[in-house]
Amino acid sequence: MSATMIKMVLALLLVTLVRSEWCIANYTCPDPVLQHGLDWACANGADCDKTLPGQPCFLPNSLKDHASYAYNSYYKKFKTQGATCNFAYSGILTNVDPTRRICSNKSNLSLRALPLMGNKMCALCYMNFVP
Template structure:
């Protein structure tokens, strides 16, 4: 009986792993601001991202990703934009330790975070 339970457990875990993967065995990953980083550091990294490849138009007033209007959310959007657009060219989700990768899609309301395979 324990052998049967072990086999069933292995099958269940295998199914869960396969179901959590995309068809090409890649996770979707999003780059977001680390909540523990002070606003001043996030602001500097946000500025750098917007000047170096992030599309920051959607975090401007009146645009769908402007709200919530805070540094953490704006930085998260800019970090992800930079990361998605630059990851295939060697870009990373580092931003001087101000960001981290997540598998959870951070899109909210009308603000859609980009994912590029």
């Protein structure tokens, strides 16, 4: 690959990273509110099957993480049609990559304090790129 092509790819990647945003669960919300938002997102088009046991995005297995996945899935799928990241005020938009917190969580034995993108499946789940 030529140096010019590499520069173009890096510039495109930088623009993509700068504009990235995620819709995640507001971790200060009580569990019943997050559960309601999760149920709503899953019933209205979020791809929640990937967070079921045995599926690639099941871990970390917590309501907050599953709600974040569902919120982001719904938001990415429908934002061009006017969807917001609200979920009864339990969703928040962030431009901070949530995979840094989730995918390097020392308390989760299956992830073992991996650096960002170290657990590629976890990172892919949060970016909603899992086939």
